[in-house]
Amino acid sequence: MKSVLIAAGASIALSSFSVAFPTQLISRVAQTVNIQAKTGDGDASVGFAITVGILNPTTSAALAQAKEAVNAEVNDAGVFCQAFSDNAGTEKLGPVFTSTTGPASFTNSSSGDVGSSADQAVPVGAYCCVTSANGFGACSGTGSSGTGGSTSTQxxxxxxxxxxxxxxxxxxxxxxxxxxxxxxxxxxxxxxxxxxxxxxxxxxxxxxxxxxxxxxxxxxxxxxxxxxxxxxxxxxx
CATH class of the missing domain: 2.60.20.10 (Crystallins)
Structure with a gap:
């Protein structure tokens, strides 16, 4: 299995070594969660951290490798996540996903298994995670939060x-x-x-x-x- 970046909370296999992590509630002042996205290149995946409560466009350097994917999942409990096909967060891509739903599929062409190919991945413009199922209004613009402020995590x-x-x-x-x-x-x-x-x-x-x-x-x-x-x-x- 190829894995370029590793998302938190997953059961990870490197060579013959395997560690299983329990799901953990996020509890930070500037909350971040870790997303793992399958790229479609076999079962390869990329992992990245995003800030909760704002739109995280894939135009940023931190998310550059997540611009195309076949699915994505989050392992941190207490958040609801959504991918978008555009950078402005207006066109939803796939369903809402949480730590209990499993991966959110972005295409019917690939499940992200070893038989997948990179040309099956679809463009992803942004990711957004919020702490309430009704809180996706915070994802309506880059850097905007539910209170009208702005935050970023370096x-x-x-x-x-x-x-x-x-x-x-x-x-x-x-x-x-x-x-x-x-x-x-x-x-x-x-x-x-x-x-x-x-x-x-x-x-x-x-x-x-x-x-x-x-x-x-x-x-x-x-x-x-x-x-x-x-x-x-x-x-x-």
Whole structure:
């Protein structure tokens, strides 16, 4: 199974290693959730974090790899998510999806399994998640929230390395929140600060982000150990 970016809360298999995470309620001041979208290229998927309560267009650098997909799912409980075929959030794509509905299909041509092909993916213009089934009014425009304000969550792109030249990349919010990310890795680095000033990240061996592995890392490659088990990341600036 090919997986470029890994979404939080999923059961993830890397080589022969597998970690299953319990569904977790989101509980952050600037809430973010993690979406996993199947690209149609076999069973390949991309994972990315989006801010709750605003429209998140795929024109942003953080969502660039999610511009085309065959389905998407969220594993964080307590949110209702919707994809849109346009950047303005006016044309709904597929059904509303939650942590209990499973993936929302965007096309009848592919289920996102190993037999899928990239040409079966459809354009996705934006994603939006809200905390109420009736709260999708917050998705009516870029950066708009239900109270008329605006919020944004900065991210950095992290790359980790494992055995047999394994390399994984993911977008991590720079708000010191716990970003669940699992696998056996040797080293890590930030490869794109995406506007953040002097960001650093730390890998953890637990899903709660309390048991640090190695030293915090930035744009220089830092050794974590010999195929150590990583279950979450925290990044801040």
């Amino acid at each position: 991210t950095v792109r992290v790359e980790v390395f494992g055995a047999d030249e394994l390399a994984e990349q993911t977008e991590v919010p720079v708000d010191n929140s716990v970003f669940r990310f699992a696998g056996r890795f040797d080293s890590a680095q930030i490869i794109d600060v995406e506007g953040s000033k002097n960001p650093t990240c730390t890998a953890f061996s637990d899903v709660h982000g309390t048991k640090a592995i190695g030293k915090p890392f930035s744009t220089g490659l830092v050794t974590l150990g010999n195929e150590v088990i990583v279950q979450s990341l925290r990044c801040s600036a």
